[in-house]
Amino acid sequence: MKNLLNLTLRRSIIYASIVLAGSIPVYYFILNKLWLYEMDEHNIILTEEAGKEDSFLIISAVTILTVIFFGLLIGGLVLMNRRISKRLWTPFYDSLAKIKGFDLNKQTPIQFEETGITEFAELNKNLQKLLTSSISAYNQQKEFVDNASHELQTPLAIVQSKLDLLLQSQSLTADQYDIIEDAHKALTRVSRINKNLLLLARIDNSQYNDNETFDLSNAIEKSIDLSTQFADVKQLHIESDIQPSQIVTGNKALIEILINNLLNNAIRHSTPNGTIHISLKNNEIRFANNGSDALQSDQLFKRFGTANSQTPGTGLGLALVKQIAERHQWKVGYQFFQQQHIFTVAI
Amino acid sequence: MKILIIEDEPDLAQSIAAYLADENYHCELAGTFNEALEKIDLYHYDCVLLDISLPGGNGLKLLEELRAENKQEGVIIISAKNAIDDKIKGLQIGADDYMAKPFHLSELAARIYSVIRRKQFGTTNIIEQNELRIDLLAKTVSIEGKEIPLTKKEFSLLLYFVSNKNKVISKSALAEQLSGDIADMFDNYDFIYAHIKNLKKKLQEAGYGNYLKTLYGTGYKWVI
Numbered sequence: 001m002k003n004l005l006n007l008t009l010r011r012s013i014i015y016a017s018i019v020l021a022g023s024i025p026v027y028y029f030i031l032n033k034l035w036l037y038e039m040d041e042h043n044i045i046l047t048e049e050a051g052k053e054d055s056f057l058i059i060s061a062v063t064i065l066t067v068i069f070f071g072l073l074i075g076g077l078v079l080m081n082r083r084i085s086k087r088l089w090t091p092f093y094d095s096l097a098k099i100k101g102f103d104l105n106k107q108t109p110i111q112f113e114e115t116g117i118t119e120f121a122e123l124n125k126n127l128q129k130l131l132t133s134s135i136s137a138y139n140q141q142k143e144f145v146d147n148a149s150h151e152l153q154t155p156l157a158i159v160q161s162k163l164d165l166l167l168q169s170q171s172l173t174a175d176q177y178d179i180i181e182d183a184h185k186a187l188t189r190v191s192r193i194n195k196n197l198l199l200l201a202r203i204d205n206s207q208y209n210d211n212e213t214f215d216l217s218n219a220i221e222k223s224i225d226l227s228t229q230f231a232d233v234k235q236l237h238i239e240s241d242i243q244p245s246q247i248v249t250g251n252k253a254l255i256e257i258l259i260n261n262l263l264n265n266a267i268r269h270s271t272p273n274g275t276i277h278i279s280l281k282n283n284e285i286r287f288a289n290n291g292s293d294a295l296q297s298d299q300l301f302k303r304f305g306t307a308n309s310q311t312p313g314t315g316l317g318l319a320l321v322k323q324i325a326e327r328h329q330w331k332v333g334y335q336f337f338q339q340q341h342i343f344t345v346a347i
Numbered sequence: 348m349k350i351l352i353i354e355d356e357p358d359l360a361q362s363i364a365a366y367l368a369d370e371n372y373h374c375e376l377a378g379t380f381n382e383a384l385e386k387i388d389l390y391h392y393d394c395v396l397l398d399i400s401l402p403g404g405n406g407l408k409l410l411e412e413l414r415a416e417n418k419q420e421g422v423i424i425i426s427a428k429n430a431i432d433d434k435i436k437g438l439q440i441g442a443d444d445y446m447a448k449p450f451h452l453s454e455l456a457a458r459i460y461s462v463i464r465r466k467q468f469g470t471t472n473i474i475e476q477n478e479l480r481i482d483l484l485a486k487t488v489s490i491e492g493k494e495i496p497l498t499k500k501e502f503s504l505l506l507y508f509v510s511n512k513n514k515v516i517s518k519s520a521l522a523e524q525l526s527g528d529i530a531d532m533f534d535n536y537d538f539i540y541a542h543i544k545n546l547k548k549k550l551q552e553a554g555y556g557n558y559l560k561t562l563y564g565t566g567y568k569w570v571i
Contacts, residue, residue: 153427154356157449161362164452167515167566168366177515177563184519191449229500229525233537 009081013074020070027062028055091115095124102131104138105204146201149194156191163187189314196316199257200303203323208251210327216248216255216347220280223259227267234272241279248347250328258324261317262287262343268313269341285345294336301332321345348463350374351392353383353409354425355401363396366452367459369513380404387413387420393463394421396455397442399428407433407440414441421462425450451520453511460510476509476571479555490553500525501546508559508569518565536565543567 032055039046046054091113098110110131112124163180166172172180202208220242231238248255266276266289277288299305301322304315325332331346350372354360357378364374375392377383380403387395387409395413399406410422423444424437434445443462446455464472464483472483480489486502488495497505507524508516521543522536547559560568 150427153448154359157427158356158358158362160449161359161366161452164517164520165362165365167517172515172563174563177566181517181519181565184517187449188519188523195447229538229541232541 008085009078012077012081016073016077017070020066020073024059024062024066027066028059031058031062091117091120092123095120095127099127099131104134107135107138142201142204145197146205149198149201152194156187156194160184160187160191193314193316196314196320200316200320200323203254203320203327208254208327210251211249212252213247213249214252216246216285217242217244217280219252219256220259220278220285223256223263224278227260227263230264230267231276234267234270234274236267236270236273237275239275239277241277241281243281246280248328251324254324254327258321258345259285261321262345265313265317265343266341283347285347286342287344288340288342290339291336291341292339295334295341297334300334348372348393349391350459351377351383351386351390351395351420353377353396353401353406354398355379356398363452363455366514367456370456372459378402380406380409383409384412387418388416391418392420393466394423394459396459397422397424399424399426399433399437407437410437410440410442419466421459421466423455423458423462425455451517451523453507453514453516453520454524456514457507457510457524461506474509476512477556477558479550481505481509490550490555493553495549495553497546497549500542501549504542504546505550508567512569512571514568515562516567516569521567 035054035058095112098112102108102110110128112128115121115124163184167177167180221240224238224240228238262285263276263278266278266287269291270276270289271291274290277286279286296305301318303319305319322332325345328347333344333346335342335344348371350367352360352363352374354363354376355378357376360376360378364376367374375386375390377386380401383401383406397406397410401409406424406426410424413420413422422442423446424434424442425446425448426433426437427448437445443465444458446458461483464474468483474481474483478490482488483506488497488502488505504521504525507521518536518539521539525539525542543559547557550559551557558570560570562568
């Protein structure tokens with residue numbers, strides 16, 4: 001990639017060198033002509049050898065002069081170009097730096113400086129317009145998710161309550177009970193998806209306090225404790241290596257969700273009788289469980305990126321993990337190594 | 348027992364009332380802020396179910412009103428918002444519990460039951476059912492004076508059944524109750540069986556009659 005300033009400078013230098021190089025034979029020709037004319041005028045006759053020597057002298061003089069002037073010209077050009085361009089392009093680089101620093105998630109407003117140059121003013125005006133519309137589209141989308149999932153809660157609650165009531169009717173047959181139970185199951189899934197969407201939107205909207213200080217080791221131990229009942233059903237063995245009293249600062253409720261989601265994933269996707277390794281050391285939380293094939297790491301952390309009928313999750317668990325980690329400037333990673341899915345969070 | 352259901356969604360309010368009606372509860376409904384305010388001022392209730400977003404005002408204002416008048420009603424907030432802030436604020440103003448929509452009616456009944464017990468039986472909070480004796484404060488269960496060692500989960504399961512007696516409780520409601528927020532949906536509900544089996548076994552060994560019936564294969568009912 002070429003720098004804009006160097007691009008113009010290089011062109012000028014190439015042009016100057018061509019012109020100056022081309023001027024050498026012209027100078028020589030003209031000087032030679034003048035020289036011969038003057039000698040004719042004064043009836044001076046040179047030997048062939050002297051003539052050659054003169055030509056040689058003229059050419060060298062012209063060449064040396066040209067090179068000196070070329071040097072002066074280039075030096076001047078470079079210096080001037082640098083100073084002028086710097087001043088000229090300052091507003092452009094200013095705007096560039098501002099756009100670079102812009103984060104749609106944080107949305108600190110950008111104020112471009114007055115430039116007094118039509119082109120840059122135009123550019124800044126349009127950049128501003130583009131940014132404003134991006135911000136408003138982004139906010140609208142976030143608000144939409146928040147509102148939509150919020151509005152869905154009440155009808156979901158109605159359906160749930162009606163199913164619970166239906167369950168109480170005396171004349172229910174076993175088949176009908178099963179149908180209600182299936183509906184319940186699907187409804188639970190919708191509710192969970194909805195709750196997670198709402199949570200994602202809330203995290204986006206920064207509605208959480210991030211200044212709690214708490215014991216991460218404890219939180220992980222607690223989560224393992226609560227999840228054991230699910231692991232037992234699949235005869236999974238949980239091995240943990242938790243460095244004690246690791247204190248972190250962040251939002252406790254959200255971090256607990258992060259831990260639970262990763263742990264639940266490990267349980268859900270383990271083959272029966274497997275072992276899940278959980279560790280917290282060297283500022284890294286690590287979950288490893290056995291598996292047969294590597295997962296698509298580019299899709300893994302996207303919303304609904306991994307949702308399909310085989311994996312009955314909400315499709316939002318890992319998206320939440322990523323979002324929560326990013327909020328705390330933590331880094332999540334995934335690798336498949338020796339038939340193990342390994343999820344890490346660097347804290 | 349009188350219960351006031353403040354909820355602007357009539358379908359939901361009626362479902363709740365219908366479910367609670369058999370349980371010796373008398374339910375009254377209020378669909379708007381003003382209607383609720385009037386009822387709160389005039390009558391006394393054992394428990395108030397309170398939706399936060401109401402036509403005519405914020406439900407939290409009603410809660411403030413209740414507490415300002417020094418009324419000791421048990422209050423359970425039922426909200427579609429599920430925002431942590433709302434929850435904290437509600438509990439700070441003096442709500443006794445908070446439930447996010449959607450919820451199972453059996454879960455709601457269990458919460459109402461425990462809020463009323465907490466409010467009305469301060470120091471000696473003991474439930475007696477036939478030969479069963481549950482001490483809510485000490486969290487112990489005994490049959491004819493003999494204590495039964497229950498795990499935390501088994502104890503909360505037993506309370507859940509006792510507060511939903513003669514009701515059919517579905518597997519998914521139990522799963523929700525047992526796993527709480529942690530299970531971001533496990534398709535496999537097998538973990539319930541282990542807890543129920545253990546609870547049943549412990550009760551039977553201590554000589555308690557078989558009140559916990561299995562219905563339709565996977566549902567449960569505490570028959571008294």
